[in-house]
Each structure stands twice: as C-alpha cells, then as structure tokens.
Amino acid sequence: MTEQHFTLPLFTVDNVMFAIDNAKLNVLLVKRAAEPYNNYWSLPGGVVDVTLDKDVEACAMRKLQQKTGLTPAYLEQLEVFSGPDRDPRGYSISLAFFALLPYTPVSSNINSVSHVSWWPLDQLHQLTLAFDHQHIIHHAHQRLQQKALYSMLPVFCLPSTFTVGQLKTVIETILGKEIQRKSLMRRIEASNMFTLTEQKQHSGGRQAQLYQLKPGVNITHFNRNMGA
Amino acid sequence: MTEQHFTLPLFTVDNVMFAIDNAKLNVLLVKRAAEPYNNYWSLPGGVVDVTLDKDVEACAMRKLQQKTGLTPAYLEQLEVFSGPDRDPRGYSISLAFFALLPYTPVSSNINSVSHVSWWPLDQLHQLTLAFDHQHIIHHAHQRLQQKALYSMLPVFCLPSTFTVGQLKTVIETILGKEIQRKSLMRRIEASNMFTLTEQKQHSGGRQAQLYQLKPGVNITHFNRNMGA
DNA sequence: AGATTTAGTGTCCCAACGACACTTATAGTA
DNA sequence: TACTATAAGTGTCGTTGGGACACTAAATCT
Missing domain, CATH: 1.10.10.10 (Winged helix-like DNA-binding domain superfamily/Winged helix DNA-binding domain)
Incomplete structure (x- = not known):
C-alpha cells in the first residue's frame, strides 16, 4: 500500500445511514481494513471515481452498495467536514451524506470490508470511531431530528x-x-x-x-x- | 488488495454573496481573467490552500476577501455541485457557500481579477455566467428565500x-x-x-x-x- | 396649523396543533 | 358467546402564532 502525500487535499464521501430496529435508531458502520484507523469502525464511504460516478450523490450510493450491500431509500447532502487534522494522512475534505432506509439485516461478507454492522445510536459512545466520524454522526442525528419535526x-x-x-x-x-x-x-x-x-x-x-x-x-x- | 489509481476530481469553493442595494437583491460576481470562460462573469471562489485555510469555511472567507475585498457578515455551506461536465477541464466538485452582507460598494482594483461587481439578481438572466454558476445562484436564492420565511x-x-x-x-x-x-x-x-x-x-x-x-x-x- | 409619512398598537379571525376523552374494531380468553 | 385488552380512529376544547387592518403616535414638510 502506497503512502500518499497530498499537496491537494483528499476529497472523500461519507455516509451516515440510519434505520430503526427494535425501537432504536441504528447507524450503519463498517470496520476498516486498512491504515489509518485499521480495525476501527467507521462510516461507509470512499473516494469519487470519475469514471463511475456521475456526481457525488452517485458516488455515495455506489459506496453504500459496494461496502454494505444496501441502497438507501433517501439520501441527501449533510455537510462538508474539513481540516488538516481529521485524517492523519493530512488535510482532508469529506462530504457527509445523510441516508434513511427501512431496517434490513446486513450480511458481512462484502468484499474489501471485514465487517458491516448496524449499531444502536445509544451505544456509539462506547466505541472509538475512525476520524471525526462520531462528530459527523452527531450532526446527522441532529439533522434527522430537526427534519422529523417539520x-x-x-x-x-x-x-x-x-x-x-x-x-x-x-x-x-x-x-x-x-x-x-x-x-x-x-x-x-x-x-x-x-x-x-x-x-x-x-x-x-x-x-x-x-x-x-x-x-x-x-x-x-x-x-x-x-x-x- | 490493489491500490487503484484515480484521476482526482478538482475540488473548488464558490461563494454566492448577496446584498441589498436600491431595493434589489444583488449578487457579487467577478470577471474571470483566465481560461476557461475567460472574461465571463463568475462566482468568486477558488481552490483550498492547505497551508492557509484551516477548513473550507476559512477558504471561502479568504477567497472572498482576496477577490472582492469584502468579508461576509454571514456564511454557510449551501451545497456541493459536481459532475464531469460542469467544468470543461474535466470532472469537478464545487462546494458552494451562501453569504450575506450589508451592501458595500466594491472597488475593482483587486489583484488577479479584472473586475468585481454587484449584479442585480433580476438582471442575471441577461448574462451568460461561467460554469454552472447561474444554476448555483438559483439554488442559493431559493435557500435565502426559504430562510427568510422562518x-x-x-x-x-x-x-x-x-x-x-x-x-x-x-x-x-x-x-x-x-x-x-x-x-x-x-x-x-x-x-x-x-x-x-x-x-x-x-x-x-x-x-x-x-x-x-x-x-x-x-x-x-x-x-x-x-x-x- | 394642517397634510403627509413612517412607527407602532389593538383587535379580530383563522389555522395548526397539543391534550385528552371518547368511539370503533379486532384478537385473545374465559 | 360474552368479556377484556389493545390498538385505531374521531370530536372537541383551548392555546398560540400570524394575516389583515384599522387605529394612534410622532416626526417632517409646506
């Protein structure tokens, strides 16, 4: 694996997908299989492939499909998170998406990711997530609550x-x-x-x-x- | 696993800054001084400088300051616009910001840009703007109207x-x-x-x-x- | 002094919704 | 079959926010 040094910031897409199971709000997480944060749970996401993705929404959908096997019923842009410190490899910019789906069990035999799992939101504080993903999930949750009101x-x-x-x-x-x-x-x-x-x-x-x-x-x- | 080689999309920041003058809503535009769209009016923006910008918001502020001499009173992320066709140079991703300011006349002697000017929103349809900037402004305007309601x-x-x-x-x-x-x-x-x-x-x-x-x-x- | 203009108030009405009691329909069980 | 529990659905009161609009208040202009 080649360590890359960016003069340009790295642009990625991350997805916060919610579903409700057992009267609890759940978030879909994947276990990373590469450095940095190897073996940490993280949001499913990745890098735009200009040959496959007609836009960032398509990229988000593709990454979800590919890493979790699930396709969201609803998807919208949440917010861009950026800065020099959120990724140890250097300056990074991540567009977070916010997604909803009727609860569907996940099968964890998806290529390139060791594990996929729904996590109850109220148990997340027990985990240390990769990057600033805890922070992103918090924002997504607030947005979801706001939108549920109106x-x-x-x-x-x-x-x-x-x-x-x-x-x-x-x-x-x-x-x-x-x-x-x-x-x-x-x-x-x-x-x-x-x-x-x-x-x-x-x-x-x-x-x-x-x-x-x-x-x-x-x-x-x-x-x-x-x-x- | 194999490390794939991606053509990286260009990531930029664009600002839709509104102000009210003469009972009209105005947008701040700059005339481009380089290809593509040389001499077309466009939204003030640019690329992130990882050594100067602590995050994308700081980049947006810096670009506005540098290209127009103005500092917004309010700034928020609008939306990410992306795709292979919005920039003739290739796949591009732009984070648009939405900004407000009490009306301030602009002096057009800013370095690196030939002209800066406020344009009444209702005259924009007469102009051909660079890239998909007309489209971005339309979205920003809708957001502004929405937020003005509530x-x-x-x-x-x-x-x-x-x-x-x-x-x-x-x-x-x-x-x-x-x-x-x-x-x-x-x-x-x-x-x-x-x-x-x-x-x-x-x-x-x-x-x-x-x-x-x-x-x-x-x-x-x-x-x-x-x-x- | 009176007219004009803008600032601010008083009041009526209506729509949306929280609260909550009430009715209806179904399943389970004695 | 009757009784009971449970969830679905209705009727209605009271509060709140805001549109509409007439009214009062203070300033300038002539």
Missing part, C-alpha cells in the same frame, strides 16, 4: 406501505419522545402526499389503514412544525 | 443596529412580496434575540426604535413561519 422524511424508514401507528413509532424513536397520534394523522391528511389502500391487522387491536406515498411527490417540501 | 437571517443584510422598517424592506426584497409590519415585530419580540437602543429618524416620519443583536446569539436557531 417534514415527512421518517416515512423512508418504513416500507412503501405503512400504518399511522408504524410512522408514529418511527418518529417517536427519532425524536426520543412521544407525539400525539391525532396530530400525526392531521399532518398526513394535510400533507396530501399519501393515498390509502386496504387494511392490515396488528397485535391485538383494530386493523389499521395502510398508507402509501403518492407517486412523484417530493416529500421534502412539506413544512409543518411538530412538538417544537 | 429565520432572522435577513438581519445580516443590515448594519449592526437597524430599525423594523429596514428589516421589513430587506425581507420584502428577498421574498419579493410584502409582509405585515405587525407580524415582523411579533417575530422580533418572540425571538428574544435583540435589544433596543436610542432612536433614529427616517424620511419624513416618526423616529424608529433601533434594534441590535444580543451578543452571542445563534441566529439560525429561531423557527417561525412567515407568509408560507
């Missing part, structure tokens, strides 16, 4: 059809506090983003209405405050 | 002490529509971000109360919808 983003943590109860649980998990079911239904109604389907049962209760995203709806354009 | 950001287009009337004019210029003075005063009150000072007159009317940002207030953390 947008419908959390639906990307659910399958394509879902019930109000499921969405309520997801939002509560993200926010770490309870919300009013009534308020959520009003939001769903007012957003005009969803259609109904048949029915579906749940653990010992009345059957819940299934909702579904209307095709071609831009979910990021709904503004309403909740529990602020 | 934050106090527009105060950065005013001197450190200002009147409600001035702020009203600034917001109306940004949004392109009138807002209620009463509503604005309620927002100022509710935000708890400002203190009062003495008085000041205006063209043929009652003297207006001068407001001032409280020290150490993070202006980005006020959420309230206006005119949405």
Whole structure:
C-alpha cells in the first residue's frame, strides 16, 4: 500500500445511514481494513471515481452498495467536514451524506470490508470511531431530528406501505419522545402526499389503514412544525 | 488488495454573496481573467490552500476577501455541485457557500481579477455566467428565500443596529412580496434575540426604535413561519 | 396649523396543533 | 358467546402564532 502525500487535499464521501430496529435508531458502520484507523469502525464511504460516478450523490450510493450491500431509500447532502487534522494522512475534505432506509439485516461478507454492522445510536459512545466520524454522526442525528419535526422524511424508514401507528413509532424513536397520534394523522391528511389502500391487522387491536406515498411527490417540501 | 489509481476530481469553493442595494437583491460576481470562460462573469471562489485555510469555511472567507475585498457578515455551506461536465477541464466538485452582507460598494482594483461587481439578481438572466454558476445562484436564492420565511437571517443584510422598517424592506426584497409590519415585530419580540437602543429618524416620519443583536446569539436557531 | 409619512398598537379571525376523552374494531380468553 | 385488552380512529376544547387592518403616535414638510 502506497503512502500518499497530498499537496491537494483528499476529497472523500461519507455516509451516515440510519434505520430503526427494535425501537432504536441504528447507524450503519463498517470496520476498516486498512491504515489509518485499521480495525476501527467507521462510516461507509470512499473516494469519487470519475469514471463511475456521475456526481457525488452517485458516488455515495455506489459506496453504500459496494461496502454494505444496501441502497438507501433517501439520501441527501449533510455537510462538508474539513481540516488538516481529521485524517492523519493530512488535510482532508469529506462530504457527509445523510441516508434513511427501512431496517434490513446486513450480511458481512462484502468484499474489501471485514465487517458491516448496524449499531444502536445509544451505544456509539462506547466505541472509538475512525476520524471525526462520531462528530459527523452527531450532526446527522441532529439533522434527522430537526427534519422529523417539520417534514415527512421518517416515512423512508418504513416500507412503501405503512400504518399511522408504524410512522408514529418511527418518529417517536427519532425524536426520543412521544407525539400525539391525532396530530400525526392531521399532518398526513394535510400533507396530501399519501393515498390509502386496504387494511392490515396488528397485535391485538383494530386493523389499521395502510398508507402509501403518492407517486412523484417530493416529500421534502412539506413544512409543518411538530412538538417544537 | 490493489491500490487503484484515480484521476482526482478538482475540488473548488464558490461563494454566492448577496446584498441589498436600491431595493434589489444583488449578487457579487467577478470577471474571470483566465481560461476557461475567460472574461465571463463568475462566482468568486477558488481552490483550498492547505497551508492557509484551516477548513473550507476559512477558504471561502479568504477567497472572498482576496477577490472582492469584502468579508461576509454571514456564511454557510449551501451545497456541493459536481459532475464531469460542469467544468470543461474535466470532472469537478464545487462546494458552494451562501453569504450575506450589508451592501458595500466594491472597488475593482483587486489583484488577479479584472473586475468585481454587484449584479442585480433580476438582471442575471441577461448574462451568460461561467460554469454552472447561474444554476448555483438559483439554488442559493431559493435557500435565502426559504430562510427568510422562518429565520432572522435577513438581519445580516443590515448594519449592526437597524430599525423594523429596514428589516421589513430587506425581507420584502428577498421574498419579493410584502409582509405585515405587525407580524415582523411579533417575530422580533418572540425571538428574544435583540435589544433596543436610542432612536433614529427616517424620511419624513416618526423616529424608529433601533434594534441590535444580543451578543452571542445563534441566529439560525429561531423557527417561525412567515407568509408560507 | 394642517397634510403627509413612517412607527407602532389593538383587535379580530383563522389555522395548526397539543391534550385528552371518547368511539370503533379486532384478537385473545374465559 | 360474552368479556377484556389493545390498538385505531374521531370530536372537541383551548392555546398560540400570524394575516389583515384599522387605529394612534410622532416626526417632517409646506
């Protein structure tokens, strides 16, 4: 492995992918298999390949696919983190992405990475992550909480059809506090983003209405405050 | 594992700096003095100097200072624009910043750039800008309008002490529509971000109360919808 | 002194939402 | 079959923020 010395800063992409499992918010991490931070858990990311990636979003998607086998349901730019000290190899610039997905177990037999794993967010402080990835995750989490208050983003943590109860649980998990079911239904109604389907049962209760995203709806354009 | 050889994309920083003059929203542009797009108007920006810039924000500030002589009152990351076609020299990645400043005339005798000038936003469509800068400005404008609705950001287009009337004019210029003075005063009150000072007159009317940002207030953390 | 102009207030109404009690539908179990 | 637990969904009150707009206040101009 050749040690590279940059006169130009190194530009990389990192992904903070969230999913909800077992009523907990999880982040997808990969164990590094190279120096620096060999064997440390880190965010899945990498370097842009100008022959493969039509833009940085495509790069982020490709890296996620390649390193974790998963494809996010939602992806957006979070923020650029930069400086001379965040990578021991020298000045580096990283564009962090923020991604959501319905929880999917990961198989860790992906090439080039020894391990892939979902980690509950509330256990991350026990780990020492590579680079400033702990810091990046913290920012991503804050963004997720912000957006959960005033947008419908959390639906990307659910399958394509879902019930109000499921969405309520997801939002509560993200926010770490309870919300009013009534308020959520009003939001769903007012957003005009969803259609109904048949029915579906749940653990010992009345059957819940299934909702579904209307095709071609831009979910990021709904503004309403909740529990602020 | 084999170390792959990548053609590294060019990473640059571009600044969309807004100011209000003559009841119009203006963008600061510089005339390029090199290929490609020689003599085209463009956003002031450049490449990171790892010896000078402690991070990308510092780079953005330095480039603005160096190319235009102005220092923004507010600066935040906008978005990363990337792809193989936005720069004829090849694959490029640009982090765009979004900046605000009380209007200040520019002197165009800055080294390395032939001209610097404020351009009214509503005249930009008459120009052909370098690269995808028109596109970037469009995004920045949308962001500015969004934030003008639910934050106090527009105060950065005013001197450190200002009147409600001035702020009203600034917001109306940004949004392109009138807002209620009463509503604005309620927002100022509710935000708890400002203190009062003495008085000041205006063209043929009652003297207006001068407001001032409280020290150490993070202006980005006020959420309230206006005119949405 | 009166007109004009801008600053600031008082008040009505409506929309959004938290809170919470109430009704409805389903599964489990006696 | 009835009773109970549980989750889904509704009705409604009260609060809050903000649009609309008329009103008062203070300054300049003629």
